[in-house]
Amino acid sequence: xxxxxxxxxxxxxxxxxxxxxxxxxxxxxxxxxxxxxxxxxxxxxxxxxxxxxxxxxxxxxxxxxxxxxxxxxxxxxxxxxxxxxxxxxxxxxxxxxxxxxxxxxxxxxxxxxxxxxxxxxxxxxxxxxxxxxxxxxxxxxxxxxxxxxxxxxxxxxxxxxxxxxxxxxxxxxxxxxxxxxxxxxxxxxxxxxxxxxxxxxxxxxxxxxxxxxxxxxxxxxxxxxxxxxxxxxxxxxxxxxxxxxx
Amino acid sequence: xxxxxxxxxxxxxxxxxxxxxxxxxxxxxxxxxxxxxxxxxxxxxxxxxxxxxxxxxxxxxxxxxxxxxxxxxxxxxxxxxxxxxxxxxxxxxxxxxxxxxxxxxxxxxxxxxxxxxxxxxxxxxxxxxxxxxxxxxxxxxxxxxxxxxxxxxxxxxxxxxxxxxxxxxxxxxxxxxxxxxxxxxxxxxxxxxxxxxxxxxxxxxxxxxxxxxxxxxxxxxxxxxxxxxxxxxxxxxxxxxxxxxxxxxxxxx
Ligand SMILES: Nc1ncnc2c1ncn2[C@@H]1O[C@H](COP(=O)(O)OP(=O)(O)O)[C@@H](O)[C@H]1O
Ligand SMILES: [Mg+2]
Numbered sequence: 001x002x003x004x005x006x007x008x009x010x011x012x013x014x015x016x017x018x019x020x021x022x023x024x025x026x027x028x029x030x031x032x033x034x035x036x037x038x039x040x041x042x043x044x045x046x047x048x049x050x051x052x053x054x055x056x057x058x059x060x061x062x063x064x065x066x067x068x069x070x071x072x073x074x075x076x077x078x079x080x081x082x083x084x085x086x087x088x089x090x091x092x093x094x095x096x097x098x099x100x101x102x103x104x105x106x107x108x109x110x111x112x113x114x115x116x117x118x119x120x121x122x123x124x125x126x127x128x129x130x131x132x133x134x135x136x137x138x139x140x141x142x143x144x145x146x147x148x149x150x151x152x153x154x155x156x157x158x159x160x161x162x163x164x165x166x167x168x169x170x171x172x173x174x175x176x177x178x179x180x181x182x183x184x185x186x187x188x189x190x191x192x193x194x195x196x197x198x199x200x201x202x203x204x205x206x207x208x209x210x211x212x213x214x215x216x217x218x219x220x221x222x223x224x225x226x227x228x229x230x231x232x233x234x235x236x237x238x239x240x241x242x243x244x245x246x
Numbered sequence: 247x248x249x250x251x252x253x254x255x256x257x258x259x260x261x262x263x264x265x266x267x268x269x270x271x272x273x274x275x276x277x278x279x280x281x282x283x284x285x286x287x288x289x290x291x292x293x294x295x296x297x298x299x300x301x302x303x304x305x306x307x308x309x310x311x312x313x314x315x316x317x318x319x320x321x322x323x324x325x326x327x328x329x330x331x332x333x334x335x336x337x338x339x340x341x342x343x344x345x346x347x348x349x350x351x352x353x354x355x356x357x358x359x360x361x362x363x364x365x366x367x368x369x370x371x372x373x374x375x376x377x378x379x380x381x382x383x384x385x386x387x388x389x390x391x392x393x394x395x396x397x398x399x400x401x402x403x404x405x406x407x408x409x410x411x412x413x414x415x416x417x418x419x420x421x422x423x424x425x426x427x428x429x430x431x432x433x434x435x436x437x438x439x440x441x442x443x444x445x446x447x448x449x450x451x452x453x454x455x456x457x458x459x460x461x462x463x464x465x466x467x468x469x470x471x472x473x474x475x476x477x478x479x480x481x482x483x484x485x486x487x488x489x490x491x492x493x494x495x496x497x498x499x
Pocket of ligand 2: 044045046085162163
């Protein structure tokens with residue numbers, strides 16, 4: 001069997017009394033488009049932040065293409081590009097293009113290639129006109145695209161997106177979906193978190209549903225709907241969440 | 247290496263682009279000191295240890311500028327990156343925790359040394375002060391910058407608000423340096439209540455005396471004692487900063 005892209009084994013994370021992730025085990029295959037679903041506070045962000053080492057697991061462990069996420073964090077970071085839920089940009093003194101050029105530098109890309117790569121991404125994400133702008137001058141959608149471009153600066157094999165379409169309007173959502181499908185078609189492994197069920201249904205080959213930090217369901221959107229005798233993932237989701245609460 | 251250089255460059259560009267707020271104020275305030283004490287009151291104050299008071303004071307002012315700037319840069323830069331969240335950009339890159347720590351440290355050293363060089367140039371213009379042992383003085387200044395940049399890294403990770411950095415600056419650094427022989431030497435305050443014991447207990451007094459000796463040409467023993475103290479302080483601060491970065495103190499949830 002091929003090494004999974006992301007392998008999570010008995011991941012457990014608590015903050016004091018609060019259990020954010022509860023014994024999560026999950027395998028995401030290479031080239032897969034995987035969706036992590038769940039209502040707010042389900043533990044999605046905690047899980048993906050643990051993959052890139054921003055969250056220290058209370059117990060359990062994670063490997064990325066066979067590399068230990070804690071011990072081998074530097075090699076893992078080369079393989080993973082992550083777009084955070086919050087639109088975090090180093091914009092206090094860098095302009096749009098510089099943000100990408102510096103980010104490329106942190107990943108060890110030499111200056112000339114860094115600038116070329118930044119320009120390529122600025123074009124691709126419709127930000128070329130804004131290359132000299134400050135972050136504060138960007139619209140929400142433009143910031144979102146810049147965050148995405150930043151995640152792709154080092155051509156990562158695995159792309160992780162935390163609620164990439166939160167707050168996006170319809171047109172932008174469609175644009176983003178197309179970009180993500182293109183990335184997937186290029187062979188990238190994609191892990192996406194969302195609470196838009198339609199998004200998961202449209203894009204994801206498999207989804208896992210988290211609730212109170214526990215994985216309550218796992219499979220393809222069609223499978224999950226069929227198993228539960230529902231027409232849509234949304235109905236499966238609501239049923240699961242209600243039965244959990246009952 | 248490219249990653250480390252890029253982050254180091256960021257740390258330097260960050261304060262250079264904001265030179266009006268980072269480089270200018272400390273330089274100008276020292277120039278004012280020099281003008282008042284050098285040109286203004288200089289002739290009335292007489293000599294101290296065989297040099298005009300203004301020349302006696304210059305190494306202390308220079309050290310003060312280096313200490314504060316080397317400290318403030320990493321402290322504010324780190325806290326700013328934590329506050330806005332962009333520290334995650336470095337943390338998810340292939341940079342090691344140690345590389346991040348050292349790049350931030352380097353930014354502080356650069357700012358301390360740049361302000362120090364400007365202050366020295368101003369002092370030379372105003373008072374004609376020259377450096378007796380340039381190599382020792384430069385090495386000494388570098389060691390001081392590294393030590394206090396290390397302290398700045400610790401404070402930048404530790405603080406939970408902007409005011410934390412200011413508080414350390416006002417309540418720790420300022421008294422330490424002001425009561426640390428910037429304006430007087432230990433034998434000038436013999437028998438003065440409060441000031442003498444505080445100054446004698448303050449390690450910074452010996453750091454200043456050593457630097458003064460290196461700059462103005464004084465007892466070699468002073469230079470060595472001060473340098474050893476500085477290196478000890480530096481080792482402790484950098485060691486602690488590296489440990490904090492490695493465990494992800496206030497960086498990882
Ligand atoms: N740094 C933290 N300290 C304390 N609690 C946290 C922290 N981060 C997340 N939590 C809590 O952990 C739970 C899961 O959060 P999160 O992973 O952000 O959920 P999601 O991304 O699915 O909305 C929530 O109850 C949240 O309040
Ligand atoms: Mg979240």
